[in-house]
Amino acid sequence: MTHRSTHQQPAVSPVTDVPSALPPVDAQVLAETQRAVVGWYRAHARDLPWRESAATAWSILVCEVMSQQTPVVRVLPRWEAWMARWPRPSDLAAAPASEVLLAWDSLGYPRRALRLQETARAIAELHGDSVPDSEAALRALPGVGDYTAAAVTSFAHGQRTAVLDVNVRRVLARSLAGLEHRPSSVSRRERAWAEALVPAEDHVEWNAGLMELGALVCTSRSPSCEQCPLAQHCVWLAAGRPAHPTAARRTQAWAGTDRQLRGAIMRCLREASAAEQEGVPVRLLTAPLTELTDDEAEALAALPAPVHSAVMAVRNLDAGGERTARLVADLLSDGLAQRTDAALHLPH
Ligand code: SF4
Known part of the structure; x- marks a missing residue:
């Protein structure tokens, strides 16, 4: 078992929250936080097939694309069917677009399915059907952004990097910066701050553990602080969980859209x-x-x-x-x- 959970790509909102207020983190607090996240992950992570050691880099890339803004429970059956049908990038590259969209079923944002097929074609044609292992090469693929490139680099190739999805960013912002945090685009400053927090060892579990904590415990609307392994040092909890100063949360109603x-x-x-x-x-x-x-x-x-x-x-x-x-x-x-x-x- 290695990594991940449901995650969402950053949505649009003001970029005024985290970047200007990221504090230095005390070395001992950071070391204890790292141990707590990794230990909690080892004990509590959900058993998911893309976390198994046999999972291929391609299967992890597919999972990452499917999981953008879609819960694990909906992704799982489609991912299993998808991987049984198109186990290699070249298999997907050769499929008719109609079959790809049918298999995508109701995962939402179906353009992702066609982009994934473009990604598969590029991997098959330019990388010998193997998912590249550098973030730069991954980002150069059509449809692969910073988040997906970092996630594949960490979870599929075991390299040290910061995987910043909305769940990870929320946990870090709350526990170590005292900010409620709202989704926004990731600034260079936030990325540098988060990269400095990644441990030298167990960095894959650190990334996966933060993601899983954000999905299961430190959720956006109702964090379960009483069950959280980070409660002891959590700055936001100690401050009484203050609401973010930049006004009401933006949520896009689904009905009628x-x-x-x-x-x-x-x-x-x-x-x-x-x-x-x-x-x-x-x-x-x-x-x-x-x-x-x-x-x-x-x-x-x-x-x-x-x-x-x-x-x-x-x-x-x-x-x-x-x-x-x-x-x-x-x-x-x-x-x-x-x-x-x-x-x-x-x-x-
Ligand atoms: S203590 Fe509460 S707010 Fe802090 S990281 Fe844990 S769940 Fe989130």
């Missing part, structure tokens, strides 16, 4: 593909029911049940169809869908 509707449209295309339909006529998604011709109304009623239900979910989210039409255009330009005549379908 374009993301929700995009997800519903993608579900239609997956269901149509699974039902071996040609695709879904765009007007069945976008035209108000009263404007459907008799033939269209008949076609809507005749859709296989899962496709019908997915189409109706889209219509329920956008009865006028205008937002759906705009998002269909976005999906086409993003390469997540194709249009043949009047029907929308997954890309071939």
Whole structure:
């Protein structure tokens, strides 16, 4: 068992929180914190297949991409199916895009699936089907950012680096800087501060342990300080857990968002593909029911049940169809869908 947990990529918010207030950390406190994190991880980490010693660098890279903004419980079955089907980058590189999007299923942000396929192609063509072991080479791959490059370097290749996802950053900010911390882009200063905290030994478990602590104990909204191995020295806890000064937390409601509707449209295309339909006529998604011709109304009623239900979910989210039409255009330009005549379908 080695590493990781659910993590989220940094979301957008002001960059005024951590960077200017990062304090030096007392050497003894740091040493005790490092021991506490690694010890806790060894005793409490969840048993996950990508943490096993047999996990390949490719499987860890896939896991990291899938886990961005998606909980472990949803990632696990898709990751297992994905790795059984495409165990090497070259396997994924050769797959039809429609199959890749189908296998991505409802993990969300489906552009990640197509980017992962681009990554696979680059690894197959430029690196002999082996995931590179340097952060610089990883960052040069399409779709691989700072976080993923650091995570693969640490978890797959065992090299010393700081893996900074939102969970890790929150635990460090609270316990060692006394800041509640809110997601923002990682500054050079924060990165340098975090890198200086990484122990010389057991650095993989340090990264994985911080990530797991942030996912399971020091959660964003309800940290379980009474169960936390860092409580003794936690600066934020000692200060009475003060709220961050820069106002209310920004949370993006899911209901009613374009993301929700995009997800519903993608579900239609997956269901149509699974039902071996040609695709879904765009007007069945976008035209108000009263404007459907008799033939269209008949076609809507005749859709296989899962496709019908997915189409109706889209219509329920956008009865006028205008937002759906705009998002269909976005999906086409993003390469997540194709249009043949009047029907929308997954890309071939
Ligand atoms: S003591 Fe509480 S706030 Fe501090 S790191 Fe632990 S869970 Fe987070």
